[in-house]
Amino acid sequence: MNNEIKIAVIGLGYVGLPLARLFSTKYKTIGFDLNKRRIDELMQGNDSTLEVSNDLLQEAINKYGFVCTSVLEEIRDCNFYIVAVPTPVDENNRPDLQPLLKASETVGRVIAKGDIVVYESTVYPGVTEEECLPVVERVSGLRFNTDFFAGYSPERINPGDKLHTVEKIKKVTSGSTDEIADIVDKVYNSVLINGTHKAPSIKVAEASKIIENSQRDVNIAFMNELAKIFNAMGIDTHDVIEAAASKWNFIKLSPGLVGGHCISVDPYYLIQKAQVYGVLPRVMSNARRLNDGMGAYVANQTIKCMNKKGVMVKDAKILILGITFKENCPDIRNTKVVDIYHTLQEYTNNITVYDTWADKQHTKKEYNIEITDTLDKNLKFDAVILAVAHKEFMSLDLKNLVKDNSVIYDVKGILPRNIVDDRL
Secondary structure, three states, X not given: OOOOOEEEEEOOOOOHHHHHHHHXXXXXXXXXXXXXXXXXXXXXXXOOXXXXXHHHHHHHHHOOOOEEEOOHHHHOOOOEEEEOOOOOEOOOOXXXXXXXXHHHHHHHHHOOOOOEEEEOOOOOOOHHHHHHHHHHHXXXXXXXXXXXXXXXXXXXXXXXXXXXXXXXXXXXXXXXXXXXXXXXXXXXXXXXXXXEEEOOOHHHHHHHHHHHHHHHHHHHHHHHHHHHHHHHHOOOHHHHHHHHOOOOOOOOOOOOOOXXXXXXXXXXXXXXXXXXXXXXXXXXXXXXXXXXXXXXXXXXXXXXXXXXXXXOOOOOOEEXXXXXXXXXXXXXXXXXXXXXXXXXXXXXXXXXXXXXXXXXXXXXXHHOOXXXXXXXXXXXXXXXXXXXXXXXXXXXXXXXXXXXXXXXXXXXXXXXXXXXXXXO
């Protein structure tokens, strides 16, 4: 199989690059991305997403012959195409399939008889067979399941997670025929430590992925709702959770901001598709609304604390610690920290956002927010909000950053209790 399979991974972001790097240790593998700057960066042995270490990337290039390209012709002689492009939503939270359809056109231009295309992007059930493969057929002139074949193996990358890396996770696989399902499963199984789960159909595999993230979204929404209830009652939510977690079957989760490219996006795909079938998914829809409102809630709770302590909110100097959507990761996609920022902006423009992980230019372009990676020790703030639990923040002496009568709000619930005024 090693001599027959030649893999092209289309899309070299948080999902595609780790997967391509891993496959390169076993098969001849080419990474394809339209972003020439990204290709140049990777071929120099540097991954700005930090998902693949420079040592591993350079090993893949120098030892295994891993190549990245933006030239379509260079992937024409591959026979196993993997599509790993994002599936975002638009400003109205409607699924945007354009990246996926464009990638399908790319595959259609190079795919040949007998080849296999596997999709990894998170979608609602039916997208692979009803939306993507017709595009491949139209562009290539080949017939699906006669001339070329397909599979679906949903990504399970957790940005910034160095424990559950791609080679260690168990992956779901599927194929458009029983024979193709076996081939796809064997290819993935050959590089994964914990193996695979072969789903009976592509639609089942698609559905399994979409509910993974929807389940987490609903569970976190429940915790966020509890946080609102207990905060109104003057009870510390984290104390309640610790007490409840002493029961053997309690699932311990924490309230928080739900951003990123998965949990805060993927449920919308299933919500929209469910309505096509006449089903109104109330639990998922309500969870999305609740979680999307937590940034504004945090800002308003901070303002409430400031008012109680007699701190003037208008033109106050406020420090927000972190802007990425999660800790120890440069990913700013769909971060809900921006909602904290914009809510506070209604009262003051003296807001400093401090983050040593996020890219300044990218953040400015994406959100029109200036961030800093250094803190002036002479500055004193009226309020500090710990929004992201970057490891660097744990060693900050917050008492030296605030005035005598200032507010410290802990979104993550990790700071010493004696220094915070409130926490989520």
